[in-house]
Amino acid sequence: MKILITYSSKTGNTKRLAEGIYNNIQLSDVTLLPIHEVEEVESYESILVGYWVDKGGPNEEAAKFMEGIKGKKVGLFATLGAYPDSQHGWDSLLKGEALVKEENEVVGKYICQGAVDEKLIEVFRKFAPGNPHAITEAKLKRYEIAKQHPNKVEMESIAILFRERLV
Known part of the structure; x- marks a missing residue:
């Protein structure tokens, strides 16, 4: 299975989380790239997308990328300054999920502070x-x-x- 881990990061929090996933996932054929370096997604079966929370949802760069994903297994991960178990944290994850759930299989989602x-x-x-x-x-x-x-x-x-x- 070919997996892409990609992320948008403003202050480095989401990048660190993406690198942590990459270093600990223990699967083969995994690529790690910031969203702005992703040239194509067709060759990947699964895409793990990270974003920083902006105005209660994925930041603009990540949101645009997520809207273009079709027919994949998708995992979401996010960082925010608020407590991740707050209503704001949960709503931020759900807004991200809403961008991908109709055209893809969402395999998991995760949010933590940064x-x-x-x-x-x-x-x-x-x-x-x-x-x-x-x-x-x-x-x-x-x-x-x-x-x-x-x-x-x-x-x-x-x-x-x-x-x-x-x-």
């Missing part, structure tokens, strides 16, 4: 209290926690999930 871009945090600091993105002590704590992800355990777990479902 560090938030410091430039974005500085923008959030300028928002007035009451704005949903305004900085709070709880958010600052979450941003510190997010810096520890994706971690080795997450990379191994997602690789196992995809390996089990692709063989």
